[in-house]
Amino acid sequence: MKERASRILVVDDEPFLADLVGTALRYEGFETELAGSAEQAQSRLRAFNPDLIVLDIMLGDGSGLELCRRLRSERCQAPVVFLTARDTVEDKVRGLTVGGDDYLTKPFSLDELVARIRAVLRRTQPDDRDGGRVVFADLEIDEDAHQVYRHGVPITLSPTEFRLLHYLTVNAGRVISKRQILDNVWEDELSGNDGVIQTYISYLRRKIDAFDPPLIHTVPRIGYVIRMPVPRG
Numbered sequence: 001m002k003e004r005a006s007r008i009l010v011v012d013d014e015p016f017l018a019d020l021v022g023t024a025l026r027y028e029g030f031e032t033e034l035a036g037s038a039e040q041a042q043s044r045l046r047a048f049n050p051d052l053i054v055l056d057i058m059l060g061d062g063s064g065l066e067l068c069r070r071l072r073s074e075r076c077q078a079p080v081v082f083l084t085a086r087d088t089v090e091d092k093v094r095g096l097t098v099g100g101d102d103y104l105t106k107p108f109s110l111d112e113l114v115a116r117i118r119a120v121l122r123r124t125q126p127d128d129r130d131g132g133r134v135v136f137a138d139l140e141i142d143e144d145a146h147q148v149y150r151h152g153v154p155i156t157l158s159p160t161e162f163r164l165l166h167y168l169t170v171n172a173g174r175v176i177s178k179r180q181i182l183d184n185v186w187e188d189e190l191s192g193n194d195g196v197i198q199t200y201i202s203y204l205r206r207k208i209d210a211f212d213p214p215l216i217h218t219v220p221r222i223g224y225v226i227r228m229p230v231p232r233g
Contacts, residue, residue: 052117
């Protein structure tokens, strides 16, 4: 049976930005609906029943914060990723306090938004279709047992190595930037930087790519990707 695509409701009163975000999310395989106001959002919520809401904080007919607070009071459990032009700690805290799950400041890259959405969906709706297992080629990650195998051989990883490998593997085939890794692997951004990422990639390569073929690849000046080697012709 084909897996149902996650449903995303995008609430933003800037039509161009809403269309841009909606197009990017559909391209990534999400089922997407748009709403241009808080009133439209509430109507679409009932009919669309989204798995996640991308919500602009400043709406023409009210505040996204107030809408989120109201949705939580009505027992709407869909996670919320806020979009805002504000970038103060106080604003971020307010967004999370009323029930938001993540916060992205304008201008933002569409790749980062997609990565944040995927990360929130994984956190709030763990994938148990295969007993909590993520598989790519001969690499297998058992999320429940916190164990990793290649060629069926168990590999011991530290918690940070496990999170990094898991994040790369669930995004296999996609080039992940260092910024995305920092945002999704290191909970405390101050504990992660480019040098730390390179160090942990090196740790993973010594353990994971001790087997052939190598799966962890560097894309110069961009980031890293889990994929099969490109055949040389």
